Amino acid sequence: MALSNARVSMRDAAKKGEIIEIKTLIRHPMETGYRVDHMGKPIPRDIVKRFSATYAGEPVFEMDLTQGVAANPFIAFSIVATDTAEMVFTWENEAGETAVVRRTLTVTE
Amino acid sequence: MKTLTRRTLILGAGASAATALLIGRAAATTQARDAAVAELTGGAAIKDGRVRLTIPAVAENGLSVYTTIAVDSPMTEADHVRAIHIISEKNPIARLFTARFSPRSRVAKLSTNLRLASSQQVTALAEMSDGSFWRDRKDVIVTIAACIDGG
Numbered sequence: 001m002a003l004s005n006a007r008v009s010m011r012d013a014a015k016k017g018e019i020i021e022i023k024t025l026i027r028h029p030m031e032t033g034y035r036v037d038h039m040g041k042p043i044p045r046d047i048v049k050r051f052s053a054t055y056a057g058e059p060v061f062e063m064d065l066t067q068g069v070a071a072n073p074f075i076a077f078s079i080v081a082t083d084t085a086e087m088v089f090t091w092e093n094e095a096g097e098t099a100v101v102r103r104t105l106t107v108t109e
Numbered sequence: 110m111k112t113l114t115r116r117t118l119i120l121g122a123g124a125s126a127a128t129a130l131l132i133g134r135a136a137a138t139t140q141a142r143d144a145a146v147a148e149l150t151g152g153a154a155i156k157d158g159r160v161r162l163t164i165p166a167v168a169e170n171g172l173s174v175y176t177t178i179a180v181d182s183p184m185t186e187a188d189h190v191r192a193i194h195i196i197s198e199k200n201p202i203a204r205l206f207t208a209r210f211s212p213r214s215r216v217a218k219l220s221t222n223l224r225l226a227s228s229q230q231v232t233a234l235a236e237m238s239d240g241s242f243w244r245d246r247k248d249v250i251v252t253i254a255a256c257i258d259g260g
Binding site for chain 1 (some may be wrong): 200201202205
């Protein structure tokens with residue numbers, strides 16, 4: 001199953017130099033690999049292992065996750081608005097499947 | 110910020126006792142935490158300060174503990190935060206996550222939700238561009254532990 005249900009909450013426009021907070025969330029169980037099902041069989045680990053964000057093509061934030069991050073990983077971080085440019089948010093699981101969200105930030109003087 | 114009441118204290122004590130029984134397997138220890146920290150720093154000295162770890166003193170539910178980490182840094186090419194690591198003392202794995210920043214980030218701050226296996230001390234370690242390491246540590250009482258024993 002490919003990754004889906006990724007959401008990004010951020011302002012669409014900001015003044016140059018303003019700090020804006022970006023909140024992201026992806027629906028995912030972050031299965032630890034420590035649990036067993038009702039038949040006593042171990043449930044295999046299934047986690048989002050990597051999240052990254054680029055702004056105008058340059059990396060601004062990256063995170064390596066483990067099963068120590070809660071299910072439905074919520075990640076909030078901040079950037080400074082410098083240019084009108086596209087932000088690309090990417091989540092990747094251990095199988096290499098990805099979810100991508102693109103947003104454009106409009107920066108005014 | 111939640112205040113400590115007699116009720117939460119009793120709940121906390123009960124939950125810690127229960128978790129102590131539950132986490133027989135593969136639980137990280139203080140030694141594992143120190144080893145994870147040493148692996149990240151490569152033996153470099155760690156100073157306290159510059160990092161602010163904000164985490165509840167009493168977490169109702171270990172499955173999701175809201176945590177914020179911020180680092181004082183000008184975030185310039187010459188002086189910026191390279192990475193923030195969160196290290197657990199009692200979880201099955203010591204390093205919970207690593208977040209990486211660039212000067213382009215301009216602000217070294219993030220929030221996320223942690224899973225905590227039991228009451229423990231959580232360490233935030235910031236790695237600076239000059240190779241120095243800064244640390245903040247907070248004790249967290251976990252009332253309901255993240256279930257890790259297969260229950």
